[in-house]
Amino acid sequence: MPVSGRWCRAALATALALALGACSSAGYYLHLARGQYQLLSSREPIAxxxxxxxxxxxxxxxxxxxQHARRYxxxxxxxxxxxSYTVYADVHRDYVVWNVFATPAYSLDAVENCFPIAGCLSYRGFYDERAARDHAAQLAARGYDTEVGGVAAYSTLGWFDDPVINxxxxxxxxxxxxxxxxxxxxxxxxxxxxxxxxxxxxxFVxxxxxxxxAASGAIDLQGQAEQAARESAFVALILQTRQQLAASYRSSRDPVALAAIKQQAFEQLQARYRQLRDAQWNGYAGYDRFFERPxxxxxxxPFxxxxxxxxxxxxxxxEHGRDWAAFYAAAAExxxxxxAARQAQLQALAARASAKTAAVVP
Structure with a gap:
């Protein structure tokens, strides 16, 4: 399902960084150490x-x-x-990590997990699904909204030779x-x-x-454009709801009013999705799964x-001539x-992107 790709395609928690920073919980440290060891011990050279x-x-x-893409x-x-990605590992399960996301009931600010190497992350990773769901249940019992998402790939930021995984x-x-x-x-x-x-x-990379x-002729993306357009439209719906809720949460402190606003926003999201699915996508139901749970x-x-x-x-x-080295240097700056300054610069760059898009739309 396309929705699962939202969780799977990105490099999320860095296992080594998490493990080294998990001094506050010996059990969590041991859990991550065992999971990382299992992964590393399963590696074999792709060649x-x-x-x-x-x-x-x-x-x-x-x-x-x-191999060809790695060289490219x-x-x-x-x-x-x-x-990294010159080795392969089979972990004999569908996901390698499960990440737990959490927010307060009336906020879109993530409950962060902070570690010395990785810094503060907007999720907490587990190698065991049951452990992830137990942690989510503990947070939910304290009144937080939670989500558990399976992750098929992640990066240790070069600390280990990360494998391609089954x-x-x-x-x-x-x-x-x-x-x-x-x-x-x-x-x-x-x-x-x-x-x-x-x-x-x-x-972006x-x-x-x-x-x-694809332009080099190494891969054929024909047929991907329609799905990419659907993905973009679906993400836009989610981000619209995020913005709507964020503004609403700032406007009131009354929990009864906020609960009603929240319910209405999610009902509107479902209605807008159904309209998009039925009117523009000719009934394509690839994102229905997202709405199967509350x-x-x-x-x-994650969106x-x-x-x-x-x-x-x-x-x-x-603006840096589509030169990768110059782009990376600018991004590093x-x-x-x-x-706050970084956010302001990113907002200015995004505004220039919007202005350029508006200029070419008839």
Whole structure:
């Protein structure tokens, strides 16, 4: 389902950083250490798999494509040249990590988890689904909105040689390769305490890198445009609701009034989605699954994290001559700014993107 891609395609929690920072909870530390050890001990060189005629032919074909894309990432996108994604691991489950998102009942501010290396993150990661759901239940019992999302890939920011994982093999080539670019972008630049910056930066590198890779003739994206348009429209719906709720939560402190506002906003989101699905998508129901469970604030969080500043980074890339090295240097300078100044710069870049879009619309 397309909605699952929202959780799966991005590099999320950095396991080593989380483990080193988990001193406040010995049990959590041990849980992460065991999970990371299992993953690392399952690795084997992709080159060895590809060259072994006794291995699964489909796996060998997919990993051959990964090898080609990995080299392209270095040569054409100026992404890190290391041993990450030159190894493969089978963890024998559908997801490698489950992330727990949480917000207050009447706020879209994430409950952050802070660690010395990774900084503050807008989620908490677990290698075991039951542990993740137990943690979410504890937060819910304290009145928070929560969401648990399975993650098929993540980056340790270069601390370890991150593997391509079996959880990624069910994806299309475009999704797989785009995720590879996304993961490596996290290794290229990561700013502590700013999840939206990091995920939007990596999402832009993923999208732009995939477009360039397709333009080189290495992959065929034909047929992807329609799904990309649906994804963009669905995300726009979610972000519209986020903005609506954020404004409403600031306007009142009455919990009864806020509860009614919240319910109305989610009902409007469902109605707008049904109209989009039935009128514009000719009944395409790929996002129906998102509405199968009750909506809450936490379920909206990942959308804003991954998409918020993508137009800003697109503008930054264009304004630096579409040169990757210059773009990365400029993005790194943004990352050095104080949070308020960084936000202001990103808002200005996004405004220029909107103005340019408006100028070309008849």
């Amino acid at each position: 060895a798999i590809v060259s072994d005629p006794g291995r699964d032919p489909q796996l060998r074909t997919r990993l051959t494509r990964v 990432a270095v040569d054409a996108l100026d992404l890190p040249d290391n041993d 959880t990624m093999m069910r994806w299309s080539d475009a999704h797989l390769i785009g995720t590879l670019f996304h993961e490596l972008a996290h290794q290229r630049l990561f700013v502590k305490n700013d999840t939206a910056f990091n995920e939007s930066f990596a999402s 993923e999208q732009q890198g995939l477009q360039q890779y 909506l809450n604030n936490a379920r909206l969080l 804003g994290l991954y998409d918020q500043w993508v137009p800003a980074f697109a503008t930054l890339f264009a 943004l990352g050095k700014l104080a949070p």
